[in-house]
Amino acid sequence: MVIGDILLPAHVVVGLRCSDRAQLISELSSIASKTVALSQGLLSGRLLERERLGSTGVGDGVAIPHARFEKLAQPFALFARLQQPIDFDAIDGKTVDLVFLLLLPAASSREQLPLLASVARHLRQQAIARELRAAADASTAFQVLTRA
Known part of the structure; x- marks a missing residue:
């Protein structure tokens, strides 16, 4: 599974304004809830719970909250580039400033861990991050994210 398998052009946001991690998680959850038919409260609660276990900030300006x-029947992805x-x-x-949200099915899947690792490797490549x-715009960011 690659990024292009789970990320749609409509799920790329450029210039998102957030002042802190909690607000970011809330904003991303609000956007995602419109597609995955799960409440914004459930999404943000679970994502913040995961953050309490340890930050999903993987370095080099990249975070992968998940x-x-x-x-959830299949993985869902949302990319946001923050304004600040x-x-x-x-x-x-x-x-x-680069955030890749991943919502994953609870059922254990061999594809999920490699997907998370693949996203992290992809976004931490200096040329791609640059x-x-x-x-x-979001269209250009989508092209960068899904280019093989």
Whole structure:
């Protein structure tokens, strides 16, 4: 499974304004809830619960908030480039401006861990991160994210 298998052009946001991690999770959950038919409260609650276990800020300005949901049949992805970087308690201490939300089915799947690792590797490539930060719009960012 690759990013293009789970990310739709409509699920790419460029210039999202958030002041902190909780607000970001709330905003992303609100957007996702319109597609996955799960409540914004359930999504944000589970994502924040996951963040309490340890930050999903993977370094180099990238965060991959993720959580599992019983009523989700397939993975859902949402990418956001923030207008201003925020503190995300990332492993390298750097602020975050590239965020890839992953909502995953609760059922164990061999594809889920490799998918998470693939997203992290992809977004942490300096050339890709640079292109995402320079993308003029969501369409361009989508093309960068889904280019093989």
